[in-house]
Amino acid sequence: MSRFWISLRSFILIVSLLAVLSGGAAYAQSVEASSAEDLTDYRRTGLELSLSGLQEGWSVEIRTDQHGVHTRIPVKDVFGLTRLPAEAALQACFSDGAPVHVDTDQQSVIGAGTQSLRCALTGLRPGTDVAVQAAIVDETGTLRAQSSEIRLRTDVSDLRLTPPDTRPILYLLGSILISLVLLLSALRWWDIRRGNLKSRNAYLYVGPAIVALVLLTFYPITYGIWLSFTDANQTHLGQSSFIGLENFGTVLMSSGLVQVGLFTLIWTVVNVFLHVTLGLLLALVLNRETLFGRNVYRTILLLPWAVPAYISVLAWQGMLQPEGLVNQFLGAEANFLGEATSARISVTLVNAWLGVPFMMMSLSGAMKAISTDMFEAADLDGVSRWNQFRHITFPNLKTTLVPLSLLSFIWTFNMFNTIYLLTRGGPYLGFGQPGATDIMVTYIYDVAFEYGDYGLAAAWSVIVFLLLVSFSIFYVRQTRATEAVT
């Protein structure tokens, strides 16, 4: 008998133990939901769950009235998994006070022993009440426990990039306009008082152009110059601070300065030279009125000017490829744009191709203006063509050539498209160095948009600006000394 009771007692013990162990699962799964205010934010609300009786293979589900199933966190063996800091996870969740574990797919998982789970519920409508309910679900999808539905609230506070206030600019533009009008009137009064009555209406004629020019360009250029004294950088736009001449120091100390400066200079001088000489040559030839097919030639030769530059440059880029038309014609496989020297020559020649027609056109106009009497007289005297050109044509063209070459110089110096579309400044022959065909403006573009260093790019721009201004002043002075230009 006693044996029976002992057996019975042990049986009851085992059964109850089993009941505690397995039946705990049957009875003791529970989930309670409450709000976690500290996790509430824009489109987010905080939820805190106290859990018990989780088993591996099951999952914790959070449902909302906005999405249905909002979150499903599997219960898994978390041994060997890392806890990902909340700010790095896709969803900020904490299990038992520490950030939840994540599996190899970056998905949150919790261990079977987890007692509390705090999650920021994301993706909710801002500033609304949301009904939330948590549940424990087993592998077959059967509901094992469910919390009561609670109502939580999301914030409306949103970090929004506010558009810049344009009113200061409006006032600036207004004041530019007013002060220009005042200034021009003052100048007019000044001129009249000086007794220059004949020109008293001059400011009326020049006024509109000056106003349009200053209105549109004063602010951008002033801004550009100001930028060069700041540490403006794409990582903190609108929060740049004044750093004095540091950017200029960086530019002058930069190892690329000599290379870029030198190539810019060579590029500009060679291009202007080619533009002028070839333009002059073609203009001279086309100047002969008896030439058969003159108009056809001229129309064709003007094409590079008429075709948009970015199209013809892209065409040249295709033609200069190793399998391109140029190589097909030569029967070669040269990589014109791939080697430093040939790339430099190629970009220069393509730019010459682009610029000659304008020069030819303007010069042939100027050439027409030279009286033909002089040439006839020279012909009678047996003066050679070359000497005619040297002593008649060229001196007469000088007044045209000076401003034209100056414009050509400025345009070529700042010619961005040709190089950018042909080589993007490459090929690159040193790490962190400008490319072999980089000129100052293409390098500025890279500094600004590839490196995001606006302050530095602005400093480069100011240097280009100063170089060009001083060159122009020098050039105009120099040529004015010999003849009356302007």
Add this chain to the structure above:
Amino acid sequence: MSLQTASHKWYVPFEILSLRSVLNAAVAMHVVLAALELIRDRIDLAGLTIALAAIFALLRWLAPQALSGSPRLQIVRLIVLLSIIIVARLTLAGDVSGYAVWARAWSWIPILMVLAALFSPYTSTWTRQPLSTDDLAEGLARNRRLYPWFQRFGSHVLLIHSCVLVLLPVIWIADVSISPGNLLGGGIGDAFSLEHYQTMLGGSSFWVWTRNSVIVAVGTTFFGLCLAVPSAYAFSRFDFFGRRSAMFAFIVVQMFPGAIILVPYFLVMKTLGLLNTSIGLIVAYSVTALPLCIWMLKGFFDAVPRELEEAAKLDGCSTAQIFLRIILPLSIPAVAVTGIFSFLTAWNEFLLALVFNTSNDQFTLPVGLASLIPTDGQRWGDFAAASLLVSIPVVILFILFQRSLIQGLSSGAVKG
């Protein structure tokens, strides 16, 4: 033995006159050819070509004197023989291609001309001393007859070479545009298909871009001229305070590199309410084109005689009347030329058109063309077709205005 007599200076036979120019050109050309041979990786041929260039230079230096039967003539003959051997070697080495034919033509023609000069009766007469008056008269007459032909021939050679260089990309684009598929490749004219033109002209986008471009370009022409013409007139006619600095200021503005000032420029446009409008672009482009327009127009106005104005002034015309009634009508061709400059500026500009417009209804052609380029690779065929279509209106414009263009430019041209 001297050819330095006055008659020999006075009269040089046509063969030798022309030979000088041809040899000059040939030397230059062979330096280029040698460079091309280097590109072709034919160092041997490059060497031969350079040797040929040197020979031609030598001939050019020896040419007039050496043909006079002295020992030098023997040297010349030897050199010519040598050059023939080299050219023959070059000719045999070259494959039959457009390039080879062109390059060898440049070698053979000077040699043939040297031979012609060597064996021409006129040369031998000329080298004979002294020249009779009859010989002189006949030779000079012959020179007058032949030399213009030679000059004309030379001009055509130069122009044809330039035209080929100019047309190459155009032909290439045209070929890509009529090749089926959107990949590059194939020889010139090996396949034909109008599918790209159908794609471009059939879609609605292209027409929208064209419409916008026309509006913007015409608007720029008009508005730009409204700004430029009066101020250019003032710069030309009035002597007011700050005239020089103002002229200079117009050009100074162009010297600041554009990349960095895009954002403030954008803000100015936004403040003025000109984003996503044609007017915004028109105003911006007019200002861009201002310096050139003013400088050009000032040159034209300078060339209009002042006497006209003084006469009108005596008749009691005001300055404004003089400007509108006398100066402006006189300079219509010049204004037309300047207008074309503005038109082209607006027609071709890309960056501002891209940044200031974020509405597809406002895209201009350059931006539209850029938006044809897909995420990966390039729609070459469609792009080429569109490119040609973009260029055609401008070319037509040029042909139409060609006369006025030249007239306009000739009536004063650009003067600082």
Add this chain to the structure above:
Amino acid sequence: MRTVAVLILWCILTWALTGCAPSEKPVSTDDATNTLEVWHTYSADSLEEEVFETSIEAFRRQNPDMSVEVVRVPFSQTVMQFITASQGGEAPDLIRVADSHLTQIGVVTVSGVPLVEDLRPHLTPQQLRRFQPLTIEGMRMDNALLALPASQGTMSLLYNPDLFAAHQVSPPRDDWTIDDLLAAASAFEETGVDGLSIPLRWSLWVMPFLTAYGGDLFDAQGDPRFSATGFADALSLSYALEFDLGLVSSANQIDASKSKFSRGQAAMIIEGVWNLEDYRQAGINVRQALLPVHPDTGLRMRPLNTLIGWSVSSQSTNKPASVDLALWLTGADTQRDALNRTLTLPTDISVIEDAESHENPLIAGFMAQANHTFALPMRRGTQQIFLVMDTAIELLSSGKADPETALSGAETEMRAVFER
């Protein structure tokens, strides 16, 4: 002197008048609008654009209260256009960006606010589960989720079976080694057909070789490890391929290779899925095989995988609606449509399953290749790797450096770029 005086006078006048401007007050932007502006970067009048428009139309039908304004932006100008417009306060609500764009846009802040929204607060975990986890990770930078991935793109080995049959060369197989590839390429040497046509002056095509010889280009922290063993051998090989073996042309543009392949003048090419349509139009037969494995390391050649997705601007006045539209545009239906009509590789798990067993073997093949790819770390300046690698290749091919020096130089430079 008087000129200077006048100028100073004028400047004082201007600034004095500007000083009269009332102190600025931020413009209130609280009112959420029902208009969404979407910038897409599809090529004009292309099939991709049409598929996109269809999807937008469907969205409009489902959300009649929302109006969607669609703007096409040139793909190459996305970054500059977006940054400029954002600074000017004219940013769109939603923009289509590539992961490489995000490494540039993602670092930009204006007045302390990033230009694009971190999407994590906007999306529920269940919404994110739909995507292949790697594609979500590929859109993350500094922990933030900057875009929803809509498509991925990768390169694979394409070949022309007719050429292989005509010259009795056995066609590529998925278990090929690099040696097999090179052997097949040289088998075409005497035939007048290029065996393999790829632009080896362009680092994008050298990178697969690098990964087969030396493994990952970046370590787990996203730092470059170009000077690790193996990479130098890969670089020497690519140099030899171009100069000694002459197996590939020295083009630095893919166009030349593409046109050769499309004209049946090249037997193999390493190219993206996006060109299949062009080859089909050119009328050549195209098959695909996985890029080969390295015989010794056993590593497979892995090309770069690029992602394109949708970002929400932090300037958007209706972010919830923008996010909804982004979800729509990256939705399974939209992706399936894009897969079937434009051969765009998906990021949605269910669509990926479709693609892997697609009736078009090329799509299935590319999807398989997508599992053997690498992604660039999402860090500021990552896109500079192409410049850095191109420079290394250039130094090597111009004889200025040996492979080891070139690569260690590249590594140093890449670290400097990251630290800048």
